[in-house]
Amino acid sequence: MQPNTPPAATVLAEKPPKNEFSFTLLSTQGHARAGQFATPHGTIPTPAFMPVGTQSAVKTLTWGQVADTGASMVLSNAYHLFLSPGPERIKQFGGLHKWMNWNGPILTDSGGFQVFSLAHLRKITPKGVHFRNPVNGDKHFIGPAESMAMQAAFGADVIMAFDECPPYPADEKQVADSLTLTSRWLEQCWDIHSQNKFPHGNEQALFPIVQGGTYEHLRDKAIENVAQYPSHGVAIGGVSVGEDRNEINRIVAHTAPQLPADKPRYLMGVGTPEDLLMGVKRGVDLFDCVMPTRIARHATFFSWEGRKNIKNQQFADDINPLDDACDCWTCEHHHRAYIRHLCRLNEPAGAALMSIHNIRFLVKLMEDIRKAILENRFDDFYEDSLTRLGVTLR
Amino acid sequence: MQPNTPPAATVLAEKPPKNEFSFTLLSTQGHARAGQFATPHGTIPTPAFMPVGTQSAVKTLTWGQVADTGASMVLSNAYHLFLSPGPERIKQFGGLHKWMNWNGPILTDSGGFQVFSLAHLRKITPKGVHFRNPVNGDKHFIGPAESMAMQAAFGADVIMAFDECPPYPADEKQVADSLTLTSRWLEQCWDIHSQNKFPHGNEQALFPIVQGGTYEHLRDKAIENVAQYPSHGVAIGGVSVGEDRNEINRIVAHTAPQLPADKPRYLMGVGTPEDLLMGVKRGVDLFDCVMPTRIARHATFFSWEGRKNIKNQQFADDINPLDDACDCWTCEHHHRAYIRHLCRLNEPAGAALMSIHNIRFLVKLMEDIRKAILENRFDDFYEDSLTRLGVTLR
Numbered sequence: 097m098q099p100n101t102p103p104a105a106t107v108l109a110e111k112p113p114k115n116e117f118s119f120t121l122l123s124t125q126g127h128a129r130a131g132q133f134a135t136p137h138g139t140i141p142t143p144a145f146m147p148v149g150t151q152s153a154v155k156t157l158t159w160g161q162v163a164d165t166g167a168s169m170v171l172s173n174a175y176h177l178f179l180s181p182g183p184e185r186i187k188q189f190g191g192l193h194k195w196m197n198w199n200g201p202i203l204t205d206s207g208g209f210q211v212f213s214l215a216h217l218r219k220i221t222p223k224g225v226h227f228r229n230p231v232n233g234d235k236h237f238i239g240p241a242e243s244m245a246m247q248a249a250f251g252a253d254v255i256m257a258f259d260e261c262p263p264y265p266a267d268e269k270q271v272a273d274s275l276t277l278t279s280r281w282l283e284q285c286w287d288i289h290s291q292n293k294f295p296h297g298n299e300q301a302l303f304p305i306v307q308g309g310t311y312e313h314l315r316d317k318a319i320e321n322v323a324q325y326p327s328h329g330v331a332i333g334g335v336s337v338g339e340d341r342n343e344i345n346r347i348v349a350h351t352a353p354q355l356p357a358d359k360p361r362y363l364m365g366v367g368t369p370e371d372l373l374m375g376v377k378r379g380v381d382l383f384d385c386v387m388p389t390r391i392a393r394h395a396t397f398f399s400w401e402g403r404k405n406i407k408n409q410q411f412a413d414d415i416n417p418l419d420d421a422c423d424c425w426t427c428e429h430h431h432r433a434y435i436r437h438l439c440r441l442n443e444p445a446g447a448a449l450m451s452i453h454n455i456r457f458l459v460k461l462m463e464d465i466r467k468a469i470l471e472n473r474f475d476d477f478y479e480d481s482l483t484r485l486g487v488t489l490r
Numbered sequence: 491m492q493p494n495t496p497p498a499a500t501v502l503a504e505k506p507p508k509n510e511f512s513f514t515l516l517s518t519q520g521h522a523r524a525g526q527f528a529t530p531h532g533t534i535p536t537p538a539f540m541p542v543g544t545q546s547a548v549k550t551l552t553w554g555q556v557a558d559t560g561a562s563m564v565l566s567n568a569y570h571l572f573l574s575p576g577p578e579r580i581k582q583f584g585g586l587h588k589w590m591n592w593n594g595p596i597l598t599d600s601g602g603f604q605v606f607s608l609a610h611l612r613k614i615t616p617k618g619v620h621f622r623n624p625v626n627g628d629k630h631f632i633g634p635a636e637s638m639a640m641q642a643a644f645g646a647d648v649i650m651a652f653d654e655c656p657p658y659p660a661d662e663k664q665v666a667d668s669l670t671l672t673s674r675w676l677e678q679c680w681d682i683h684s685q686n687k688f689p690h691g692n693e694q695a696l697f698p699i700v701q702g703g704t705y706e707h708l709r710d711k712a713i714e715n716v717a718q719y720p721s722h723g724v725a726i727g728g729v730s731v732g733e734d735r736n737e738i739n740r741i742v743a744h745t746a747p748q749l750p751a752d753k754p755r756y757l758m759g760v761g762t763p764e765d766l767l768m769g770v771k772r773g774v775d776l777f778d779c780v781m782p783t784r785i786a787r788h789a790t791f792f793s794w795e796g797r798k799n800i801k802n803q804q805f806a807d808d809i810n811p812l813d814d815a816c817d818c819w820t821c822e823h824h825h826r827a828y829i830r831h832l833c834r835l836n837e838p839a840g841a842a843l844m845s846i847h848n849i850r851f852l853v854k855l856m857e858d859i860r861k862a863i864l865e866n867r868f869d870d871f872y873e874d875s876l877t878r879l880g881v882t883l884r
Contacts, residue, residue: 153832153839158846160819161552181831185807189827197823413579425554429591433583437575438547444838445547452552 117328127379130469135253136298145458146384152196156448165456169201175210183249191251191296203254240284251296264338271309301328329360352379370487388454398457424456511722521773524863529647530692540778550842559850563595569604577643585645585690597648634678645690658732665703695722723754746773764881782848792851818850
């Protein structure tokens with residue numbers, strides 16, 4: 097037996113953190129930043145991409161395989177964990193780290209985004225959201241208090257404020273009203289979080305979320321509002337919910353540089369290679385997205401020649417790895433022809449091999465970006481990378 | 491990156507093989523045998539259980555995960571490989587070892603069993619079987635010559651004679667006629683195999699298969715027939731095709747001890763813990779079965795308290811591993827409550843964790859059996875094990 101071991105956490109020798117949470121900027125180039133974000137479960141070299149373990153597992157992979165991708169921090173979804181196995185069971189098992197046996201840093205979202213997008217028969221009130229369990233029809237309610245309570249029970253290192261993410265497109269009035277609600281909920285979340293007794297022993301950092309849709313003056317208002325809170329980090333929400341790439345770029349470019357320079361900036365739910373490059377260029381430090389695993393299950397893989405479907409006939413006799421520059425387990429062991437064969441036949445191992453590759457592709461992109469920033473050559477890396485990917489950003 | 495590496499092959503220091511294929515008996519107790527079977531891709535400590543990679547992948551697992559179970563030899567199915575990716579493609583990629591990047595010993599079956607049980611619109615003639623591809627309706631034919639040709643193209647270390655496996659129950663005349671056909675096909679297979687030029691450089695061993703259903707005198711006739719061939723091993727087929735446990739036990743007990751003592755004996759398609767114990771007691775050296783991975787995908791796991799379904803409510807808060815005595819990756823990292831949660835939600839990682847456990851359970855059982863034989867305490871181990879499993883054999 098030579099088991100993979102989930103990482104005890106990535107600890108950088110450079111600057112050991114003095115507090116449970118700290119963010120250290122090591123180098124900047126324009127808005128792009130290389131740093132390290134220390135949490136109770138280890139230090140994350142930033143910028144970083146977080147794979148998503150929606151239901152406390154990254155789809156198709158063991159945590160040993162996730163650790164092997166080099167990911168240092170992962171995300172799990174409060175809404176899904178709330179429905180199963182429930183906050184009480186996770187609390188009883190000593191929190192999410194012990195429940196799923198991932199000893200590195202974890203972030204949970206608030207449940208807000210999913211309850212709005214996935215729950216059945218939902219009804220939004222100023223106090224929160226009434227909804228029904230889509231599986232068994234049970235009635236539930238989540239508001240700021242419920243979200244804070246369950247996220248305390250989960251015990252993730254970073255937890256998120258309960259917010260409303262307006263749809264896209266939405267008119268200005270709708271987004272402004274939504275922002276007022278999000279601001280009120282943030283105040284309530286912060287008050288409750290201030291009383292958080294950290295049931296699993298580790299301190300938890302609550303990140304506020306900047307909403308405001310595609311309206312720059314509403315983003316400005318949100319930035320001003322979250323700046324009041326002495327948080328350990330700030331998130332940008334409501335991005336990549338339907339806008340095109342240039343619209344995403346415009347909003348991130350407007351928002352990220354205005355956020356406090358001494359805190360990590362987390363762009364929620366964003367995860368194509370080009371979006372990560374763009375986000376870092378605008379000053380973002382943390383990203384998450386289900387995309388690498390979701391597209392893997394649909395036979396699509398990232399490569400430096402763009403996104404491709406492995407089932408394509410052109411790969412039938414292809415002895416090359418998924419991507420020549422990739423060092424993931426899949427690319428080190430298998431060629432495209434074999435992976436195509438598995439994916440065509442819906443062999444479950446095919447989706448696992450593709451997921452390993454897609455996650456590692458983004459994690460390695462972040463490692464390469466970080467190195468470029470530290471070596472003061474990020475602008476060239478950025479231009480070269482977009483050219484290689486065949487992407488143009490306005 | 492700390493990739494799992496498929497094993498270069500398990501090589502025992504004890505007695506290095508002089509030929510490409512050799513079988514060495516190290517110890518016997520009654521009919522039970524501990525030995526080592528040397529092949530061009532490594533030496534298998536026997537008795538051994540071979541996991542099945544039907545379509546050149548063990549379902550839900552990477553080959554790294556299979557290697558981590560301690561399995562030294564694996565099986566793949568000629569019928570499935572024939573349909574996809576096809577013998578030509580595998581040959582072009584340098585054979586099955588290179589195609590799927592498993593560098594340990596491999597066995598392929600002949601395609602016979604699956605073409606009879608799975609193919610559509612099949613028609614059996616004295617020359618072989620006409621059938622249609624169940625996916626696209628293409629017409630195909632496999633007989634002894636076709637089976638030998640494709641198995642040479644695959645290049646597995648051990649290849650099987652093309653045979654007919656009669657159904658169960660079947661009357662004596664039906665089984666006798668079938669045996670006549672199988673004997674004729676064996677002769678043809680052996681003639682063709684004698685001309686095998688080993689396209690991938692490694693010698694291949696053709697195993698004849700003893701059929702004869704549940705009729706002892708027909709088994710005797712088959713044993714006499716296969717004894718004519720100077721093969722490197724002999725298989726017992728047509729067992730566990732519907733008979734109850736005592737019937738299986740009776741036929742194996744009658745057949746196995748009569749096979750040549752100086753060759754490995756392979757009992758095809760048998761794979762419960764109790765069947766492995768029973769088989770070894772009767773003198774069997776090699777086993778294969780899809781059961782560990784198939785039941786894993788249906789949420790069932792092996793344990794020393796018998797087979798259990800992880801979705802059962804009794805495991806909802808169970809902090810224990812799947813089996814206390816197991817040292818698999820799953821048991822070393824996760825408790826039953828977490829695995830139950832994943833399996834209930836059909837999270838793909840659940841089936842992978844269960845598959846790792848079930849394969850390791852059988853591989854470790856074989857390791858423990860082998861140790862018991864080498865230490866001359868197999869009879870006690872056998873009785874104790876059946877008692878722990880709650881199984882009675884007549």
